[in-house]
Amino acid sequence: MLALRTAHAWSGAVLSLLIAILGVSGTLLVFKEDYLRLVFPESRQAVSLAAEDLGPVLNRIEAAYGGDGLRYVALGDTQFGLHKAVMQDDSAAYIDGDGNTVARWARNGRVEDWLFDLHHHLLAGEVGEVVGGVAGGAAVLMSITGLIIVWPSLRMFRWRVWPRTGARRDLLAQHRDLGVIFAVPILLIAFTGFAMVFSEPVRATLHTLTASRPAPAPERLEAGAGPADWTTALKAAETAFPEAAPRLVSLPAKPGAPASLRLRNPEEWHPNGRTYVLLDPATSLPLATRDGRAMNRADRLYNSFYPLHSAGLGGRLYDVFTALTGLALTLLGLVGTWTFLKRPPRRRKAVPPA
Numbered sequence: 452m453l454a455l456r457t458a459h460a461w462s463g464a465v466l467s468l469l470i471a472i473l474g475v476s477g478t479l480l481v482f483k484e485d486y487l488r489l490v491f492p493e494s495r496q497a498v499s500l501a502a503e504d505l506g507p508v509l510n511r512i513e514a515a516y517g518g519d520g521l522r523y524v525a526l527g528d529t530q531f532g533l534h535k536a537v538m539q540d541d542s543a544a545y546i547d548g549d550g551n552t553v554a555r556w557a558r559n560g561r562v563e564d565w566l567f568d569l570h571h572h573l574l575a576g577e578v579g580e581v582v583g584g585v586a587g588g589a590a591v592l593m594s595i596t597g598l599i600i601v602w603p604s605l606r607m608f609r610w611r612v613w614p615r616t617g618a619r620r621d622l623l624a625q626h627r628d629l630g631v632i633f634a635v636p637i638l639l640i641a642f643t644g645f646a647m648v649f650s651e652p653v654r655a656t657l658h659t660l661t662a663s664r665p666a667p668a669p670e671r672l673e674a675g676a677g678p679a680d681w682t683t684a685l686k687a688a689e690t691a692f693p694e695a696a697p698r699l700v701s702l703p704a705k706p707g708a709p710a711s712l713r714l715r716n717p718e719e720w721h722p723n724g725r726t727y728v729l730l731d732p733a734t735s736l737p738l739a740t741r742d743g744r745a746m747n748r749a750d751r752l753y754n755s756f757y758p759l760h761s762a763g764l765g766g767r768l769y770d771v772f773t774a775l776t777g778l779a780l781t782l783l784g785l786v787g788t789w790t791f792l793k794r795p796p797r798r799r800k801a802v803p804p805a
Contacts, residue, residue: 466593467784469573469586474781476570477640478774481762483563484531491554493547496532500697502689506682509700511550512536513678523701525723584648590641590780597630605631612779622790626783633779640776643760646753657749664747674709675733683735688712688728691740698723702732709738719743720755722763 487494499505505526512524512534520539524546527533533553534546541558559565559574573579601608607624612632614625630637646653658665685697695714703710710732715724725743730736746754758764762773 466586466589467788469582470590470784471781472573473570473583473586474777474784476566478777479566480570481770481774481777486563487533491533491545493553494531494533496548497529498527498532498534498548500526500528502682502685505697506680506685508534508548508550509681512546513681513702515552516544517678517702521702523699526698526700528696580648584645587641587645587648591638591645594630594634594637594641598634601627601631619790622786626786626790629779630783633776636772636776637780640760640773640780643756646756647760650753654749654753657752661748661752663749666747666750670739672709672729672738673707674703674731674738676706677733679710679730679732680735684712684730687735687737688714691728691737692716692726692742695724695726716744720758720764722758725754
């Protein structure tokens with residue numbers, strides 16, 4: 452048990468700042484749309500996703516930003532009235548329901564984009580993403596070892612999240628109590644973050660555990676060139692999936708590749724859905740479709756990780772739950788490290804005189 456305590460303490464001391472950064476930035480990102488509603492009055496208006504209304508807006512966006520390397524457009528909805536156009540260089544723009552540009556900025560030029568990059572990539576690209584994933588896995592291990600350590604003294608547990616005093620003894624008690632209260636939420640948030648970074652081994656494990664057969668590799672599709680007529684494309688997608696709502700529009704990644712519409716069916720948890728209509732820009736008609744509801748058990752389970760991690764299930768209660776979990780993770784790391792660094796020195800046993 453002493454070795455487990457030592458490993459737990461040193462791991463927390465090394466990773467506390469990193470985990471605090473992930474916890475605080477994740478908490479703030481939960482309320483990103485609330486912040487944007489305060490800043491942009493246009494975001495408080497409902498956006499129509501009907502083909503005859505949304506199609507001309509998307510045509511206007513592609514005409515305005517296609518020459519700037521438009522990559523995709525994340526669509527607003529009835530709760531949030533701004534579309535977000537993202538370019539190849541990660542610059543972006545907010546566009547209202549009529550197709551008018553509300554704001555335009557370079558990469559990380561707005562605070563919410565900077566926070567997103569900090570939380571997902573630690574402002575360091577793919578390397579930062581891997582480091583953040585490792586930190587998520589370490590948070591899972593520290594939560595488990597912490598529960599093992601406090602188990603013998605669980606009778607001393609109290610339902611409190613704030614220490615009675617600033618004394619080291621009370622800080623340690625608060626660390627124990629807060630860790631027990633938020634153990635399951637922290638395990639959920641930390642593991643889903645880890646799983647999204649290390650998706651390939653996690654997916655393979657899920658396929659084994661659920662006895663699911665991996666989906667075959669998608670067929671390579673050839674498409675023509677030219678700007679699509681998005682009204683026609685949206686109507687075709689509506690025919691294929693009548694109950695699905697369009698969530699993301701992606702332009703071809705390279706010449707000859709299809710464009711795509713990403714949709715969300717009512718049964719799907721993922722806020723952007725996992726249903727796709729792949730389009731030929733030359734004809735604006737579908738080349739293929741992929742129904743997110745037809746995925747195997749492992750892939751459906753994996754696709755639930757993102758909404759669980761990012762408070763994408765909808766509802767203010769889960770937003771608050773996720774935000775409090777991020778704050779608890781931050782406090783656990785900082786308080787645990789403080790008490791570890793401020794521990795009193797061991798007294799040496801007095802040597803009796805000869």
